[in-house]
Every structure is written in structure tokens, then in C-alpha cells.
Amino acid sequence: MTSTLTISHLTKTFDGVAALSDVSLRVAPGERVALLGHNGAGKSTLMKIILGLITPDSGDVSVCGAVPGRAAARAQVAYLPENATFHPALTGVEQVSHFMRLRNLNPSGAMAVLDRVGLAIAAKRRIGTYSKGMRQRVGLAQALIGHPRLLVLDEPTSGLDPVSRRDFYELLDALAADGAAILLSSHALTEVEARTDRLLILSGGQMVAEGTLPQLRREAALPVAMHVTALNGYEPDILAALPGAIRVDGGLQLTCTQDSKLETLARISALQSKVADFDVVPPSLEDIYSHFSRRDGQ
Numbered sequence: 001m002t003s004t005l006t007i008s009h010l011t012k013t014f015d016g017v018a019a020l021s022d023v024s025l026r027v028a029p030g031e032r033v034a035l036l037g038h039n040g041a042g043k044s045t046l047m048k049i050i051l052g053l054i055t056p057d058s059g060d061v062s063v064c065g066a067v068p069g070r071a072a073a074r075a076q077v078a079y080l081p082e083n084a085t086f087h088p089a090l091t092g093v094e095q096v097s098h099f100m101r102l103r104n105l106n107p108s109g110a111m112a113v114l115d116r117v118g119l120a121i122a123a124k125r126r127i128g129t130y131s132k133g134m135r136q137r138v139g140l141a142q143a144l145i146g147h148p149r150l151l152v153l154d155e156p157t158s159g160l161d162p163v164s165r166r167d168f169y170e171l172l173d174a175l176a177a178d179g180a181a182i183l184l185s186s187h188a189l190t191e192v193e194a195r196t197d198r199l200l201i202l203s204g205g206q207m208v209a210e211g212t213l214p215q216l217r218r219e220a221a222l223p224v225a226m227h228v229t230a231l232n233g234y235e236p237d238i239l240a241a242l243p244g245a246i247r248v249d250g251g252l253q254l255t256c257t258q259d260s261k262l263e264t265l266a267r268i269s270a271l272q273s274k275v276a277d278f279d280v281v282p283p284s285l286e287d288i289y290s291h292f293s294r295r296d297g298q
């Protein structure tokens with residue numbers, strides 16, 4: 001399938017500092033992709049290049065087959081900046097109508113757009129009276145204008161409460177189901193793990209990992225933790241039988257490599273008359289993220 005966004009060998013340097021080095025990626029129609037990376041990893045620079053706000057030193061970018069920044073690309077792309085600000089004296093509906101006119105669209109559709117982001121009830125109030133989460137929804141509303149094929153969202157859920165976050169991702173799911181490609185940056189790892197199709201990890205301007213969470217988990221091959229709770233009085237026996245096990249709150253913990261998981265499980269099973277409970281704790285997304293982000297020595 002043709003990608004909505006294609007980036008090949010992108011490089012951008014600011015005053016001798018490489019913000020992006022040889023970055024390549026694709027986002028397909030209907031795909032929700034999360035861009036992760038520590039502060040200064042290059043996420044905003046990448047987004048600005050996709051939007052045509054800054055030009056790369058080298059490499060190619062294609063947005064729906066067009067060059068970023070050209071009218072053909074801008075007509076298909078929506079952007080939600082990290083801290084979207086609006087005129088406090090305008091009402092929600094006035095602000096969205098204004099954006100619709102800028103896109104040469106009939107502003108009579110503004111109320112419907114606000115309704116999609118749950119703001120219809122406050123549409124006639126001045127934005128200056130909105131909460132942070134409501135202003136973020138205005139930002140999302142402006143990003144929905146004109147049926148964009150690519151949404152570039154910079155930390156879109158920062159400032160949203162849990163219910164608003166869930167509503168936001170449901171809206172994204174509907175847009176993706178309709179064929180829109182979504183690239184969003186976030187520091188909320190657990191949230192993007194559950195709500196996106198693929199993760200990209202930038203570190204020091206380099207794309208250090210790319211894939212679904214199970215793929216990244218396999219690639220990282222981090223140790224697995226096993227928690228064993230001993231039946232009353234049997235803890236010393238289990239410690240003796242499982243070299244490397246340590247006491248932790250409420251039980252014993254043993255770590256093993258991915259390759260030795262089954263062998264370790266068999267050793268624990270052999271002790272079952274002394275074991276009250278057992279849990280496998282796979283590496284978290286935070287562990288996997290740290291593993292890849294530190295690859296370059298940071």
C-alpha cells in the first residue's frame with residue numbers, strides 16, 4: 001500500500017549539532033504511529049520538517065505524494081502543536097469558523113467539528129474561560145478541519161484528564177478507521193502502548209527502534225522477572241533450590257534471560273508443593289524504552 005508519509009535518510013543539523021541523523025520512516029493510511037524520545041531527541045524537528053516549516057539538510061520527505069509545505073501537502077496535513085494557544089476573546093465556534101475560512105471551507109460546519117471533540121456545549125463561550133483540557137480540544141477540533149489524510153500531533157494528550165484521553169483516542173481510532181494516518185509524539189508510554197499500532201523511538205536524532213511492542217520486546221531481549229510466593233515456612237527451601245533468587249516485598253524474585261524462561265519455569269514447577277503463588281513479570285514499555293534510548297550511551 002502507498003504510504004501517506006514517507007521519509008528517507010533525513011538529516012538536519014543546527015549550528016553543528018545533529019538534530020536528526022539519517023532518519024527514515026513510513027506511515028501507512030489508517031496507521032497510528034507513536035513517536036517516542038527523550039527531550040531533545042529530535043521529535044519536534046521531525047514534525048516541523050513534515051509540515052514544511054523547516055527544510056532538512058538532506059533526505060527526502062513525501063506527504064501524500066507532495067513536498068512538505070507545498071499547497072498539495074498542506075491541504076492534506078493537520079497539525080496539533082504541543083501548547084496550542086487561541087484568541088481568548090473568541091468563542092470556540094468563532095475560532096473554529098475562522099480556521100475553516102482560512103482553509104476555504106464553509107464555516108457553517110464549525111459546530112459539527114466542535115461536537116466531534118465534545119465541545120458543542122461550550123461552543124459559544126469565550127476561549128479565555130476554557131480549562132486547559134478544553135483548549136486542547138479546540139486544538140484537536142482545528143486539526144480535524146478539512147478531512148486531513150495525515151495528522152501530526154505533538155503530545156496531544158498532555159493536560160487531558162483520563163476520560164478526555166480515552167475520548168481523544170476513540171476519536172483517533174475513528175479517524176484511522178477512515179484511512180487517516182496519524183503520527184503522534186508522547187511521553188505517556190503506557191497510553192501509547194495501548195492505543196497505537198507501532199512505536200518509533202528517536203534518541204539523539206537517530207531512529208534507534210521501530211516496531212510493534214511485541215517486536216521491540218523480542219528485539220530488546222530484556223530479562224524476565226518471576227515472582228514466587230512460598231507456602232508458609234518453605235521460603236528457605238525455595239531460596240536454596242533457585243540460585244539467584246532474592247527476597248523482595250511479599251515474596252521471592254528471580255530474573256532470567258528470555259532464552260532460559262522455560263527452564264526456569266520448570267525449576268519452579270518442580271517446587272510446586274512449596275509454592276503458594278507464581279507470576280511472570282515481562283519487561284515494561286519503560287524498560288524497553290530505556291534500553292533503546294540508552295543505546296547511544298546517554
Ligand SMILES: Nc1ncnc2c1ncn2[C@@H]1O[C@H](COP(=O)(O)OP(=O)(O)OP(=O)(O)O)[C@@H](O)[C@H]1O
Pocket residue numbers: 014015017018019037038039040041042043044045046
Ligand atoms: N532552531 C534551533 N536552533 C538550534 N538548535 C535547535 C533548534 N531546534 C532544535 N534544536 C536542537 O535540536 C535538537 C532536537 O530538538 P527537538 O526540539 O527536535 O527535540 P524534541 O525531541 O522535540 O524535544 P522535546 O521532547 O523536549 O520537545 C536539540 O538538541 C535542540 O536543542
